[in-house]
Amino acid sequence: MYGVLGLMAGMGVRALSGRRRAWAVKPPYNYTQVSSRNSWPFMMIGIGAVAVLSLPAIYFEGVGNEEMRQLWWNLPFIWLPLPFIALSFFWWPAKLAPRWYREWVARGGTRDVMPWTEEEIRAIRQEPPGRRRERTLKDIEKSRELVSGEDRP
Numbered sequence: 534m535y536g537v538l539g540l541m542a543g544m545g546v547r548a549l550s551g552r553r554r555a556w557a558v559k560p561p562y563n564y565t566q567v568s569s570r571n572s573w574p575f576m577m578i579g580i581g582a583v584a585v586l587s588l589p590a591i592y593f594e595g596v597g598n599e600e601m602r603q604l605w606w607n608l609p610f611i612w613l614p615l616p617f618i619a620l621s622f623f624w625w626p627a628k629l630a631p632r633w634y635r636e637w638v639a640r641g642g643t644r645d646v647m648p649w650t651e652e653e654i655r656a657i658r659q660e661p662p663g664r665r666r667e668r669t670l671k672d673i674e675k676s677r678e679l680v681s682g683e684d685r686p
């Protein structure tokens with residue numbers, strides 16, 4: 534179970550790294566999300582943080598130390614990510630996002646606004662050929678398709 538949660542957190546970190554941005558212009562994966570912008574990576578990082586913070590409690594339960602397990606669950610920082618997970622269903626403050634996301638929001642931040650700037654695209658095309666460059670170029674093309682509506686039903 535924790536492997537899956539760790540994978541989810543990893544997906545969130547990769548999505549927010551800036552090398553993959555097509556997710557920003559895709560419809561939300563989660564139908565319960567009512568935010569106008571897709572915020573699933575923020576949600577995934579919050580879920581991963583809860584998983585990591587709860588590991589000691591699971592360890593204490595496994596070794597039979599009920600007192601330490603209860604003490605761990607009563608620490609306030611364990612619950613810190615939960616409001617952020619709930620918040621991500623409705624809205625995500627751009628100030629708590631990576632620079633590229635904040636800049637995209639400043640340009641309009643809707644599904645009709647390309648998450649890549651022309652300067653960034655030129656810089657990526659000038660990178661030496663390689664797997665990372667090709668993946669990023671694919672993401673740029675996917676973003677263009679989504680923004681132009683070619684990928685919509």
